[in-house]
Amino acid sequence: MVKAxxxxxxxxxxxxxxxxxxxxxxxxxxxxxxxAVAGKKRCRMHGGAKGSGAPxxxxxxxxxxxxxxxxxxERKQLNALLRQARETLREIE
Numbered sequence: 760m761v762k763a764x765x766x767x768x769x770x771x772x773x774x775x776x777x778x779x780x781x782x783x784x785x786x787x788x789x790x791x792x793x794x795a796v797a798g799k800k801r802c803r804m805h806g807g808a809k810g811s812g813a814p815x816x817x818x819x820x821x822x823x824x825x826x827x828x829x830x831x832x833e834r835k836q837l838n839a840l841l842r843q844a845r846e847t848l849r850e851i852e
Contacts, residue, residue, distance in 0.1 A: 781805050 781791035781802035796807030806812060813819070824830055 781807070 775794070778794040779800070781793045781795050781804075782800050783791045783802070783805035785791055791802055791805055793802035793804065795802055799807040801807035821827075
């Protein structure tokens with residue numbers, strides 16, 4: 760069995776080759792060469808298929824609130840306070 764190389768197959772004509780390509784990276788790190796689904800940026804295998812992705816109004820991201828803007832700012836302030844306390848202790852010793 761002879762494998763057809765990209766560009767040498769009879770279906771590799773105008774519209775097929777001119778269509779937008781999927782923007783996903785494969786496991787090997789190279790971009791996916793499949794055509795993107797009409798109106799989307801990904802092919803059918805990488806999330807362009809109908810019904811793929813999270814449902815509208817998905818609330819799963821708010822499960823624990825660890826990455827909300829307020830929680831991250833609070834942790835940043837606490838870390839700055841701890842850093843300042845350590846420096847003060849070093850100066851005292």
